[in-house]
Amino acid sequence: MDRASIVHDNFLRRVAARDFPAGGGAAPGLTAPEGVTLFRAQCLSRALDLTSREMQKAGTGFYTIGSSGHEGMAAVAHALRPDDIAFLHYRDAAFQIARAQQVPGQTMTWDMLLSFACSREDPTSGGRHKVLGSRALMIPPQTSTIASHLPKAVGAAYGIGAARRRPPEHRALADGGLAMCSFGDASANHSTAQGAINTAGWTSVQAVPLPLLFVCEDNGIGISTKTPAGWIEASMRHRAGMRYFRADGLNLYETFAVARQAAEYVRSRRKPAFLHLRTIRLYGHAGADVATSYLPRAEVEAEEANDPLLHSVRLLAEAGALEPTDALSIYEDTRARVERVAAEAVKRPHLDSAEAVRASLIPPPRPCAPRNGPAPEDRAAAFGGDMRAMEQPQPMSRLINWALTDLMLEVPEVTLMGEDVGRKGGVYGVTQKLLARFGADRVIDTLLDEQSILGLAIGMAHNGFIPVPEIQFLAYLHNAEDQLRGEAATLPFFSDGQFTNPMVVRIAGLGYQRGFGGHFHNDNSLAVLRDIPGLILACPSNGPDAARMLRECVRLAREEQRVVVFLEPIALYSMRDLHEAGDGGWIGPYPAPDERIALGEIGVHGEGRDLAIVSYGNGAYLSRQAQAELIERGVQARVIDLRWLAPLPQDALLQAVEGCGAVLVVDECRRTASQSEGLMTLFSEHGVGPAARVVAEDCFIATGPAYAAPLPSREGIVDAALALTGGRR
Structure with a gap:
């Protein structure tokens, strides 16, 4: 017999014989009906685990990581309010079932079985994954996370407090509520968990409101790796800024x-508080995992003998709430009901096309109150003397600063966050004066942890804010990229569009900084961003474009609930001249606050038909330099500035190169996994050409005089263009 069947048979036999494990008594607090209700939730969780394994064997179910041994989480749900946002560990079916008991109209048995069957009628994910989650229960769905949901729980808790001071238009979390996140003892060792717990304590000691409950479900093992006895308590009991609680789950x-x-x-x-809950793990990690292959049989059997459902039957009997015979009837009736419902759930339709699977990648738009731009008097008060400078050409960094100011005046939900964004005004001064203009609750200086910065943004977005987190350098994103890939961008996909966390992530990056920082401050790889489904990646090449595009990015987040990355080329922040010193060819006046560049709208400079040079960012700047030299050599070229790197503006791009004799792609990213690969493929598939590319070498960037050696240059672009078109060398 498999272990699940053994545990099931043991329960039937021991309850009938009134053979219960020893344990603590019934503490006061639960009424008899409440205790019985929670036991019913535990029984349903157990029955679903058993049925999920049967469904897998029959080829009708697709997920078997169960909650058996963790049924005590039903009591945690009962201790919270149903509007407290809960980010759940994947073993928390009992929590969701018990919360459903608090909200009328729920059909949890049917819903969960549809999820096991991956039916497109699953009300949580629409058949895309077996996930715990429910909009009605305020449980955003999680995939099989290893603590990656903890940073956004910190952000959600912060957002509850922030909404008290400044209620957002699309506020979703109740005033007086809290955020809860649960995870296993093994996950507590992950850097993401440690960072989130540290951030919570760091925030708390500064007297910033943070109503957050961490729940660690300690079953003593992570698949096959034991958690040292006493490890969780020893490492968590005395964390600064956080109260520790312990209970026998x-x-x-x-x-x-x-x-x-x-x-x-x-x-x-x-x-914040840390609830350390003792649990056990029954059946092994999942259906394919045989615990006796790596644990002594006696140890596995000892855990099984300590079944929490046996404890519950004992406690209910001791409290006079339920006789064991009645408890056994509830268990067996629940088991039979789940089997009956499962027989119907497996017949329900599944997703049957790529289009159906992709349908929830892009979240639905949401109605927003009309915004008519910042009021003139507010602008005058905020900008002060800067108003007089707006008609004069300015570099990119200053125009981004002014655009952020106007956006924050117009949209009160816009909130900046990041290391050094406030008092210092950013590494390059892009956010200078914003703290003085809008205060510390809208320009948040964070601790040094990119995972926590993005988690803060994701969590605040759950409560209607429009976060604009800053990552200081592109290379620093790699410390936290899963917060975008595994959390932010996947949320609408796995919730069938019911949950979203829109934001605009500002990242300073790309190369060409003269002699500064090497590869950590000159990072020219965007591959990790370009391949995240549903994410929008924007990259301006000049100041006026940056201001207009940033406004569109905020609109996309606010109205269309999109996750956007706004990549700012560091080397162009202060660039003024294009061809020669003093020509002012790369600066421009500040665009009026109502001007935007729409998603997918590209820039075309020149009307030459010999050659189309396609580029972005620093490449667009160098291509414009090369364009002038090519004209002198008899090659009439147009320069196409992509602006939007994901999704690639294919239709606009194909139209822009139409009628040109050749196409040259200039990409400052590396030869391998760069935008140029996708662009060359696009042109090849549509018969555009001949085409060639100028790209960076597959190499990191050095500090010192060789900073630009592996990168495209004006001279290299000119040479490639002449070779492609047969022009004069």
Whole structure:
């Protein structure tokens, strides 16, 4: 027999014989009906685990990581409010079931079985994944996360406090609520968990409201790797800024009492707490995992003998709430009902096309109150003497600063966050004066942790804010890229568009900084951003474009709920001249606040028909330089500035190169995995050509005089263009 069947048979036999494991008594707090209701939730969670394995064997189910041994989470749900946002560990079916018992009209058995079957009628993910989650229950769906959901839980808790001071238009989380996140003892060791816990404590000691409850479900093992005895308590009990609570998750009554105490602490103090919950793991990690292959059989059997459902039956009997015979009937009736419902759920239709699977990648637009631009008097007060400079040409960094100011005046939900964005005004001064203009609750100086910066943004977006987090340098994103890939961009996909976390991530990056910083400050790889489905990647090449594009990015986040990355070329922040010193060819006046460059709208400079040079960012700047020299050599070229790198503006681009004799792609990113590969493929597939490319070498960037050696140059562009067109050398 498999272990699941053994545990099932043991339960039937031991309840009938009134052979219960020893344990603590029934703490006060739960009424008899409440205790029975929670036991029903535990039984349903267990029955779903058993049925999921049967469905997998029959080829009708596709997920078997169960919640058996963690059924005590039903009591945690009962200790919270149903509008407290909950980011759940994948073993928390009992939590979701118990929360559903608090909200009328829920059909949790049917819903979860549809999810096991990956039916397109699954109300959570639409058949895309088996996930816990529910809009009605305020549980954003998670995939099989290893603590990657903890940073956004910190952000959601911060957003609850921030909304008290400045309620957003699309506020979703209740005033007086808290954010809860649960995870396993093994996940607690992950850098993402440690960073989130550290950030919560760091924030708390500064007296910033942060109503957050961490729940660590400690079953003592991560698949096959043991958690050292006492490790979680030793490492978490004395964390600064956070109160530690401990409960036996096998004891339904104790878990409820301690969880309620922890929740009351978080809610009243508006400070984070850590609830350490002892659990066990039954059946192994998942259906394919045989625990006895790496654990002694005696140890596995000892855990099985400590089944939390046996403890619950004992406690309910001791409290006079439920006789064991009645508990056994509830268990068996629940098991039979789940099997009956499963027989119908597996017949429901599945997703049957790529279009159907992709349908939720792009979230639905949401109605927003009309914005008519910042009021003149507000602009005068905010800009002060800068108003007089707006008609004069200015470099990119200053125009981005002014665009941020206008956006923050117009849209109160826009909130900046990042390391050094406030007091210092950013590494390159792009956010100077914004702290003085808007205050510390809208220009947030964060600790040095990119995962926490993006998590703060994701969580605040859950409560209706429009976060604009800053990552200081493109290379620093790699510390936290999964927060975009695994959390932000996937949320609408796995929730069938029901949950979103729109934002505009500002990243300073790309190469050509003269002699500064090497590859950590001159990073020319965008591959990790370009291949995230649903993400928008924008990259301006000049100041006026940057201001107009940034406004469109905020509109996309606010109205269309999109996740956008706004990549700012560092080397062009202060660039003024194009061809020769003093010509002012790369600066421009500040565009009026209502001017935007729409998503997919490219820039075309010149009407030459001999050659189309396609580029972006620094490449667009160099291509414009090369364009002048090519004209002198008899080659009439147009320069096409992509502006939008993902999704690639294919139709506009093909129209822009139409009628040109040849196409040259100039890409400052590396030869391998750069935009140029996609562009060359596009042109080849549509019969555009001949085409060639000028790209960076597959190499990191050096510090010192060789800073630009591996990168495209004006001279290299000219040479490639002449070779492609047969022009004069």
